[in-house]
Amino acid sequence: MEKLEPVPQPEWDGISYPSFIPFREKGAEKVMQDIMDFKSRESDIILATHCKSGTHWGYEIIQMLLRNTTELEKGVKSNSMLEGIGDLSSLDSTPSPRILDTHCKFKYLPKQHIEKRNKIVHIVRNPKDVCVSFYHHALKDNFINFNGSWNDFYELWMSGKLVYGAWYSYELEIEQAEKDIPGMIYTCFYEDIKQEPVKEIKKLADFLGVECSATHIEDVAKATSFKNMQEKKFDITQIFDGKGFIYRKGEIGDWKNYFTVAQNEQFDIQFNEKMKDSNLKLTFA
Numbered sequence: 001m002e003k004l005e006p007v008p009q010p011e012w013d014g015i016s017y018p019s020f021i022p023f024r025e026k027g028a029e030k031v032m033q034d035i036m037d038f039k040s041r042e043s044d045i046i047l048a049t050h051c052k053s054g055t056h057w058g059y060e061i062i063q064m065l066l067r068n069t070t071e072l073e074k075g076v077k078s079n080s081m082l083e084g085i086g087d088l089s090s091l092d093s094t095p096s097p098r099i100l101d102t103h104c105k106f107k108y109l110p111k112q113h114i115e116k117r118n119k120i121v122h123i124v125r126n127p128k129d130v131c132v133s134f135y136h137h138a139l140k141d142n143f144i145n146f147n148g149s150w151n152d153f154y155e156l157w158m159s160g161k162l163v164y165g166a167w168y169s170y171e172l173e174i175e176q177a178e179k180d181i182p183g184m185i186y187t188c189f190y191e192d193i194k195q196e197p198v199k200e201i202k203k204l205a206d207f208l209g210v211e212c213s214a215t216h217i218e219d220v221a222k223a224t225s226f227k228n229m230q231e232k233k234f235d236i237t238q239i240f241d242g243k244g245f246i247y248r249k250g251e252i253g254d255w256k257n258y259f260t261v262a263q264n265e266q267f268d269i270q271f272n273e274k275m276k277d278s279n280l281k282l283t284f285a
Ligand SMILES: Nc1ncnc2c1ncn2[C@@H]1O[C@H](COP(=O)(O)OS(=O)(=O)O)[C@@H](OP(=O)(O)O)[C@H]1O
Pocket: 049, 050, 051, 052, 053, 054, 055, 056, 057, 129, 132, 133, 134, 136, 137, 194, 224, 225, 226, 227, 229, 245, 246, 247, 248, 249, 250, 251, 254
């Protein structure tokens, strides 16, 4: 594959962001302040994820539950990402309930949404698989300043300097918020949804306050299977090699195909140190 020229990455508050975030056009301060000042509706759902944790998947499950449909949303999910939309007032015309997704840390979420205790769905994924998924994304899409090998990417991850900040700080911050404001955030795990989609989608429906039949839940699980989404969803990177990067593999444990024994040991040491006060129960299968 032809190598891409690196592009400069915008920064704000010590964190770098992908080049498609409209920092250059609007100014970083304005983009982030607009998110924090965003006027929330009671019915808004924020889908909060660190990158590559299953955002597109979660988005489709939520929209199917809320809209009582099994149709995948048309097109690329780009008009719901808080930091990706240049002009947030464009969301004024989106009918309720709106699903708004973001990879920004909890402290940058819309203040009103938090004050009103509106719902937040948070998906966590084994960070080793997140790292591998991120690596593939970075290779195909020049949204971060990366042009290297797996080992280079692994080092970048370990340095905590990837876009949106370190996985650890993201997850620890949202875990703390979940403790501080009980009932507002629903945390689910990529691996659980993959292994028991019907059970997990039912739990999500309960959190969202959506009543639906067992048949509908089963249909949503089928419609949002990796195979169906990979086949039917348009992925902008299909222009690169026909495969895209959003619906790449959709598996648990792909990290084992990339991490060396030494990298895995080093990762575990960092993970155990950073997460020593966390109660997150992750699956490292
Ligand atoms: N339906 C379904 N089932 C299982 N897995 C799925 C599904 N849809 C997307 N994916 C996988 O999620 C990974 C992409 O995560 P995100 O959507 O969060 O990416 S992004 O940060 O918004 O770019 C990416 O993971 P990898 O395949 O490991 O790269 C996707 O394949």
